[in-house]
């Protein structure tokens with residue numbers, strides 16, 4: 204590495220540092236071509252307070268987390284149930300939301316009937332609920348109440364044993380489990396290690412498959428695992444300006460794409476969710492730049508599934524978002540949208556049909572021209 208100088212550049216998001224090596228010439232001229240990129244992961248989620256169910260302390264993971272936070276001087280309290288936690292501060296909706304996002308609750312998952320997760324998987328795998336990220340359009344905004352605290356479950360062995368019983372019941376068919384139906388499980392992975400255990404478990408299941416979606420990048424401990432291709436990482440992406448405006452407390456675009464490259468290089472199946480897709484001045488160029496970035500990092504011969512989700516909102520979600528983010532710039536004017544009844548009986552506002560067709564045609568073309576082997580799983 205002679206002639207190269209290591210330089211640290213800290214990224215916008217908390218929890219990771221991007222290290223690259225630039226030549227002296229590059230540093231002096233300001234032309235810092237990326238020579239090599241390495242991620243150094245630090246704990247992604249550092250809660251301000253942690254609640255424990257007494258029963259969680261009977262499990263080694265619960266005990267380990269208790270000792271960890273106790274030794275770190277974090278505020279630690281007990282709660283009788285992870286479903287009803289009192290004592291999280293915050294008078295206004297915004298304060299309550301922000302304080303809850305800094306709160307971790309460590310509990311035992313009791314009801315072990317897994318929820319179905321159609322159409323992308325057969326069942327949810329409940330390792331965690333909630334997410335410390337603060338994306339303004341988060342799909343969890345309307346489902347986790349006024350205080351969307353982050354929950355992790357310590358009875359991982361029981362959860363995985365239950366998954367095994369579901370797999371056995373469906374033999375000889377394969378059974379697919381979704382690990383991110385109500386959380387971003389990678390956000391808490393540096394604390395729990397539960398994803399690593401799940402990946403290891405599914406590697407041993409001939410007819411069990413695991414998938415999850417994330418905006419996080421703490422992948423380093425998962426790379427050396429003998430996954431046998433049974434776990435698929437999907438990274439949730441958007442174009443740069445949308446991430447900048449609406450996604451808070453999560454790693455930026457370059458970090459996510461780098462993490463995806465590392466995961467792909469470790470032999471895991473990967474995929475991308477581009478969501479929510481917005482139409483705004485210059486949207487085609489920005490989404491084209493996103494696809495070009497993926498091509499540059501991953502090459503063109505990768506067999507990639509893409510899931511494409513256009514922006515939509517319900518009246519309930521809009522009201523909740525306006526409470527928590529009163530100054531939000533999210534476009535949510537019903538006049539600009541078409542009202543559509545959803546499968547669960549409530550209506551949502553989607554882009555008009557012609558706009559939807561334009562988005563679909565543009566992105567399908569952009570993706571297939573850069574990744575001829577890609578598959579677009581769906582566009583909604």
Ligand code: SF4
Pocket residue numbers: 333334335336337338340341342343386387418453
């Ligand atoms: S990362 Fe995903 S789950 Fe977390 S706040 Fe953002 S949209 Fe919600």
